[in-house]
Amino acid sequence: MNHFPSTSWGKPRNDALDPYSTFPVHQGRGAAAGGKDKFAEGVQHTQQPIVTGTSVLGLKYKDGVMLAADCLASYGSLARFKDVRRLHKVSNSTMIGASGDMADFQQIKRMLQGLMTDESILEDGHELSTSQVFEYMSNVMYSRRSKFDPYWNAVLVAGVDKGEPFLAHVDLLGVTYSSPSIATGFGMHLAQPLLRRSLEELGPDGEKKLEETDARKILENAMRVLFYRDARSLNKFQIAMVTAEGVTIGEPQSAPTSWGFAEGLRGYGNSDEHY
Template sequence: MEKKTGTTTVGIKLKDGVVLAADTQASLDHMVETLNIKKILPITDRIAITTAGSVGDLQALARMLEAEAKYYQFTWGKPMTAKAMANLLSNILNESKWFPYMVQIIIGGYVEEPTLASLDPLGGLIFDNYTTTGSGSPFAIAILEDGYKEDMSIEDARELAIKAVRTAGKRDVYTGERKIQVITITKEGMKEEFVEFKE
């Protein structure tokens, strides 16, 4: 019998930056493994990735991307852009398609410009203004579709991302209802916070 896992992660891109949000519950089948896992991992001080799927696979990919980002900085004397990192990650995932990493990833960052993309386990890459992954994504995407505006502020996008995860958590049994991890990335840098699920 297949074991069920679940989560909700969201990403929103604006002219001033990127907002990523995710629940903090790790589940396996009908058991909650932990209520305090970080599903958004910073890769550099300006790029982060989220995961729906295998946390171990995401952690392995994050270590790879961190090493690649440091090598790029050392070689070229400038930081890798989020767009370049998304393309690199797409190639890594595609090269492993016969033994895939079991992840759906959102990558967001602000290096030169705000960038947001989603990737499937085989490396399919889509750049977009907003996206969501995980078992709660059918609920979260409706909130993003309804609330997203191109000219919205970072604070409004933060509130929208939190609302999307909260809504998913109310309807998706595999999305946690304790805390929401939020990362905001602007040209000034990255800010991480944890918000209580209940309003």
């Protein structure tokens, strides 16, 4: 199996000769035999995502924040894993969602779990707030970027901080920002305009007027649009919300879709015209 679909896409593989230099070049039969061990040049890091997840959507509303992400992890262009959960509860007031490399996302979850465990061991009654978790994540992502070994993810951090909904973004370059609506991946181009328009229709500070049921409908519609237009998405997604009462991550669901309109397009269905 070709484990590097993007670097040698469309090319034949020869695991014996490896003419496309997929693997680091090494000589000899190992350090013990006087040769050059393949790990002698240092630890080799993945600099290209292999199994990836696509968009994560975030939307503030009156009582908290909602995140939405589909359950697909793609191996190159293959829809390989169809039950991957990309929304993760960090604490009773904080959750994250990630697109990008799923192996790096697993490592980020382990780091956050260790961080929260260290905090609980102190038994001082303090729990890291959402803004503090975000600051930690932004420092981690920027530090890894500075070492030229980034976590290949875009992460949304959502929660309720001091009674106010909190939603912010950090990516593999350490770029951070906060907004009432945020999207990663193709969602930046396809879903973000829908989210912004929904808030703008409510007037200034629209997120403070948006009801929970309406926020859910907006995200469901945006996820349906992504399924139509993003080839790396799946019509099976989760919606999670965080309020003052805590974090709730819903079970996978699907939005109703219809492809009947394709028959009315030239070049599809029963059309006699071909282009």
